[in-house]
Amino acid sequence: MVEGTNGKHGHVHDVLVIGAGPSGSACAYWLADAGWDVAVVEKKRFPREKTCGDGLTPRAVRQLADMGLEGALAGSHRYHGLRSFGFGRSLELTWPDHPDFPAYGYTITRYDLDGLVCERAVKAGATVWQATEALEPLLAHDSAGGGRPGGADRPGGAGGAGGAGTATSSEVLPPCGGATVRDRESGETRDVRARYVVVADGSNSRIGRALGTARQRNHPLGMALRGYYRSPRHDDPFIESHLDIRDAEGEVVPGYGWIFPLGDGRVNVGVGLLSTDRRWKGVNTSRLMDSFVQCAPQSWGLSPESACGPPTGGKLPMGMAVGPHAGENVVVIGDAGGSINPFNGEGIAYGYETGRLAAAFLGEALSGGGAAALTGYERQLTESYGEYYRIGRAFVRLISNPEVMRRCVSLGMHSEWFMSELLRIMANLMRPERAGASEIGYQLLDLAARYLPEEPGAA
Numbered sequence: 001m002v003e004g005t006n007g008k009h010g011h012v013h014d015v016l017v018i019g020a021g022p023s024g025s026a027c028a029y030w031l032a033d034a035g036w037d038v039a040v041v042e043k044k045r046f047p048r049e050k051t052c053g054d055g056l057t058p059r060a061v062r063q064l065a066d067m068g069l070e071g072a073l074a075g076s077h078r079y080h081g082l083r084s085f086g087f088g089r090s091l092e093l094t095w096p097d098h099p100d101f102p103a104y105g106y107t108i109t110r111y112d113l114d115g116l117v118c119e120r121a122v123k124a125g126a127t128v129w130q131a132t133e134a135l136e137p138l139l140a141h142d143s144a145g146g147g148r149p150g151g152a153d154r155p156g157g158a159g160g161a162g163g164a165g166t167a168t169s170s171e172v173l174p175p176c177g178g179a180t181v182r183d184r185e186s187g188e189t190r191d192v193r194a195r196y197v198v199v200a201d202g203s204n205s206r207i208g209r210a211l212g213t214a215r216q217r218n219h220p221l222g223m224a225l226r227g228y229y230r231s232p233r234h235d236d237p238f239i240e241s242h243l244d245i246r247d248a249e250g251e252v253v254p255g256y257g258w259i260f261p262l263g264d265g266r267v268n269v270g271v272g273l274l275s276t277d278r279r280w281k282g283v284n285t286s287r288l289m290d291s292f293v294q295c296a297p298q299s300w301g302l303s304p305e306s307a308c309g310p311p312t313g314g315k316l317p318m319g320m321a322v323g324p325h326a327g328e329n330v331v332v333i334g335d336a337g338g339s340i341n342p343f344n345g346e347g348i349a350y351g352y353e354t355g356r357l358a359a360a361f362l363g364e365a366l367s368g369g370g371a372a373a374l375t376g377y378e379r380q381l382t383e384s385y386g387e388y389y390r391i392g393r394a395f396v397r398l399i400s401n402p403e404v405m406r407r408c409v410s411l412g413m414h415s416e417w418f419m420s421e422l423l424r425i426m427a428n429l430m431r432p433e434r435a436g437a438s439e440i441g442y443q444l445l446d447l448a449a450r451y452l453p454e455e456p457g458a459a
């Protein structure tokens with residue numbers, strides 16, 4: 001991959017992006033495409049492994065197409081919908097039609113995908129330093145009162161101003177002049193300075209926490225494990241989800257299992273759990289994965305012998321659980337801001353979307369709007385995702401009750417129509433200005449959500 005040239009000593013970039021996952025690379029692409037001087041530091045070197053289900057929904061495909069990358073996906077596995085299993089039944093649900101999104105998705109390993117998007121940002125003019133880790137933010141010492149560096153999990157609250165869904169929207173992050181970075185290959189340390197800083201360092205977000213971001217503990221947190229298996233059905237046209245995964249005692253747990261065909265001889269297999277149910281802490285995810293592999297339909301050919309290596313796991317911060325998302329000259333995007341969709345655990349599309357949104361507001365700030373422009377980013381996040389994620393969080397609380405989950409799934413699995421409409425809601429593919437069944441169902445969920453208050457300080 002072509003990289004940008006080394007930064008000149010003392011040069012102040014328009015924007016420094018920390019992290020080149022989906023959110024950071026998309027943000028860098030849109031900034032560079034608009035002509036701004038953007039530098040990116042990424043601690044790994046592409047291609048690199050990233051623990052993920054490797055599933056791109058129509059929302060993610062749309063963002064990749066907008067970045068001019070759909071052609072680059074041509075060799076990847078295109079799939080047409082979701083096969084859902086639960087309580088002895090299965091349904092094949094094709095992606096719904098939508099005026100703005102395609103009716104297909106792709107699976108592609110993050111090993112291949114993330115480098116493609118990063119390279120696109122470089123081609124658009126971004127300077128990317130790989131194998132370069134941001135160690136700490138450069139804080140303006142005279143503005144110590146502007147934020148609360150050293151954030152940690154915070155107990156529950158009303159969910160931010162207006163309760164619309166962002167974590168702590170009444171607070172702002174402190175001014176930041178860039179970051180001290182270390183070249184992991186040479187060991188050299190230097191400061192990279194910028195007028196604006198984008199925090200895109202993923203779910204652990206060391207830099208975000210150093211600036212003062214924190215997770216709302218009453219918002220759901222996912223925990224998932226995935227592994228690759230060789231499979232005769234590696235090019236199946238449907239991704240598969242299992243809604244009644246069980247622990248070693250045969251009890252249904254609040255989570256799901258998946259098998260995503262990759263089209264390259266392998267399938268991505270995983271299990272995900274939700275933190276809203278207090279029982280999750282007692283569940284051993286490795287054992288859950290073993291029992292899922294054992295119970296999965298035999299035709300997939302999953303077994304310890306077909307495993308390509310041990311599974312790896314990660315956290316899924318959901319529903320805009322982490323905040324604040326903006327400060328005077330800082331924005332937080334993707335997993336660093338908890339932007340994963342609580343309905344389905346999808347985070348790649350929301351990384352691309354929040355990165356793109358941030359780039360638009362940074363462009364405004366750089367064009368003279370200054371700090372005030374960035375408050376618009378937090379507002380727009382609330383407008384775009386606040387209501388949907390609030391309802392998603394309520395949905396998660398509802399299905400975290402095993403009995404409710406059992407009843408809903410066993411009832412739902414009797415109706416393809418019902419599950420198709422639910423898929424439209426869960427994948428955030430409802431049509432604007434349309435009052436179809438899913439849009440009406442969504443309004444009903446909204447009503448239910450109002451009666452399901454968020455627990456203070458849950459997980």
Ligand SMILES: Cc1cc2nc3c(=O)[nH]c(=O)nc-3n(C[C@H](O)[C@H](O)[C@H](O)COP(=O)(O)OP(=O)(O)OC[C@H]3O[C@@H](n4cnc5c(N)ncnc54)[C@H](O)[C@@H]3O)c2cc1C
Nearest residue numbers: 019021022023043053054055134202224314334335347348
């Ligand atoms: C098991 C699992 C399965 C999942 N399956 C799916 C799925 O199928 N589909 C889907 O849409 N989503 C899925 N997700 C969620 C998805 O992986 C994330 O939402 C997505 O990766 C978020 O992108 P991001 O750019 O915000 O963060 P990341 O992808 O985590 O990228 C952050 C980048 O920052 C770099 N970085 C971190 N710290 C520093 C630092 N200090 N300095 C420089 N660089 C740094 C990292 O190396 C990394 O490249 C899954 C998650 C898990 C854990």
